[in-house]
Amino acid sequence: MNAKDKARAIVKHIRHADKKVRARFSWLRHQSFIGLGIFTLSCAGMVAASWGWIAGVYPFWAMVLTNAFLASLLHELEHDLIHSLYFKDTWVEKLMMWGVWVFRGNTPSPFYRKKIHLLHHKDSGQFSDIEEQMIGNGMKMGLKRLIVMIDQNLAFLLNVRKVAETSPELNIREMFRASIPFHMLFTITLNTVLLGTAGMWLQSQGYLQLPLWFIEMYPYFVIAGAVWVLPNFIRQASLQIISSNMHYFGDIEPGREGLIQQCQVLKPWYLIPFQLFCFNFGSTHGIHHFVVNQPFYLRQMIAARAHAAMKRYGVRFNDTKTLSRANRYSLEAVG
Numbered sequence: 468m469n470a471k472d473k474a475r476a477i478v479k480h481i482r483h484a485d486k487k488v489r490a491r492f493s494w495l496r497h498q499s500f501i502g503l504g505i506f507t508l509s510c511a512g513m514v515a516a517s518w519g520w521i522a523g524v525y526p527f528w529a530m531v532l533t534n535a536f537l538a539s540l541l542h543e544l545e546h547d548l549i550h551s552l553y554f555k556d557t558w559v560e561k562l563m564m565w566g567v568w569v570f571r572g573n574t575p576s577p578f579y580r581k582k583i584h585l586l587h588h589k590d591s592g593q594f595s596d597i598e599e600q601m602i603g604n605g606m607k608m609g610l611k612r613l614i615v616m617i618d619q620n621l622a623f624l625l626n627v628r629k630v631a632e633t634s635p636e637l638n639i640r641e642m643f644r645a646s647i648p649f650h651m652l653f654t655i656t657l658n659t660v661l662l663g664t665a666g667m668w669l670q671s672q673g674y675l676q677l678p679l680w681f682i683e684m685y686p687y688f689v690i691a692g693a694v695w696v697l698p699n700f701i702r703q704a705s706l707q708i709i710s711s712n713m714h715y716f717g718d719i720e721p722g723r724e725g726l727i728q729q730c731q732v733l734k735p736w737y738l739i740p741f742q743l744f745c746f747n748f749g750s751t752h753g754i755h756h757f758v759v760n761q762p763f764y765l766r767q768m769i770a771a772r773a774h775a776a777m778k779r780y781g782v783r784f785n786d787t788k789t790l791s792r793a794n795r796y797s798l799e800a801v802g
Contacts, residue, residue, distance in 0.1 A: 473780040474726040474757065480776035481758045484769035498762060502553035505764075506544055506563050509537040510570055517694035527693070534698035535705075535744045541567045542702065543746050543763035545574075549581045552762050572653035573619055573699045579645035586636060588759060591729040592719030592796075594633040601630055602707045604716040604794045612790070616711045617704045620654055653696060659685075660692035706745035709733065712787070713749050716794035728796045730756050731783040732774055750774075753782060 468476070489495045516533040519525030545567040547553060554560040564577045574580060587598040599605070601622055603615040615622040623642070631637045646654075663685045669675040713733040719725040733749035734742070742749055751766040754773045766773075778784060792799070 468780075470720065470724045470727055474723055477727075477773075477776050477780050477782070478757050481754060481761075481769065481773045484772040485758070485761060485765065488765065488768050495765065499553045499559075501764070502544060502547060502762065503559065503563070505540055506566060509540045509544075510566060512537045513570055513694075513698075520694065521690065530694065531698050531701070534694060535701040538571050538699050538702045539706070539744050539746050541570050542574075542706065545571070545577050545580070546584070547762050548577065549584050550759055552760065568649050570695075571699050571702070572649045572695060573703050575642060575645035575650060579641070583636075588756070590721070591756065592714065592716045592725060593721060594717070595636065596716070597630060597634045597637045599714055599716055599794075600634065601626060602711050604711055604714055607793050608790045616707050619703060619707075620657075653699070656688055656691050657696050657700075659688045660696065663688060702744045705741040705743075706748060709738065709741050709745055709749040710752070711794070712789050713752065714794060715789065715796040718795050718797055726756065727781050729753075731786050731789075732777060733785060733787075735785050735787060753777065 495501070513534045516525060516530045516537075520527055520530035544553075544563065548560060548564050548567070551560070553563065568574065568577050583597045587596050590596045592599070594600075594605075596604075601615075601619075603612045603622070603626070606612040606615065606626075611625060615626050627637070627639055627642065631639055663681070666675055666677050666681075667685065670677050713731050715728055715730065719728045730753035732753050734747075738749060746763060747767060747770075751763075751770050754766050754770065754777075755761065757773075757777075774784075789795075
């Protein structure tokens, strides 16, 4: 079998598993309302956990972990919305798109992300792939790669011009505009908390006198930083650490010929803490590359059957040295 035939066989097995699960659980036919239910419960859960901490009845650490986990569900929902899996072309779909952005914040607009994510599927692993390169894929391992992999704001500053050189579809001004308003507010909140904390310490030591208006506003920024910024930083960093390890880049065959090479299945036990905050992305995202019109929760339900087919037809599992090779599929490390 050639690479195309193997990819077709994997797709066939995934669709067969999907069909069997849908036939067994009739409630899965209500896909749009399942998505809306997850959206509503996740948003309500983040509000409740945040309010519980503010009121002093829910521990700080539990609130942060709860919000990070629920935000990871919202991120998966956004991804499904990008593929038009819930209430397609309706006002409800658009409302959900805005909602998942509000509660996560540290991503560009979902409407812009749709453009670069669909390009990722079209050109996965190619130098025209904006999404992969913006999280560091293809870069040699080092401090810059670590920063780009973990922090989206610094990734934009350090990496965007280089990515624009290889991807003609990247418009830097368009990407910047896609950060307004919520990613911009997220960044302002983060920097205000960091600089404000330093300023408050300097003031306590007698080195600085902060204006009264800032001292009065600072506690509100701290609350927003605790309930919104920190959980989403954990979520996004976890996702990008997993994603940048599991995607291959730079020597992938274009089109369906390279489908088997685009991703691996990454699920070693020591990555479980990261997987928890990106909804098991390393284990299931490769399935999505073969069948895109499948909601995230259903991928979890058919993962075992999908993995069996993927392993049988040559998809790699637990290749933990991708960073040392700058994500190259070839097993020869990049020097």
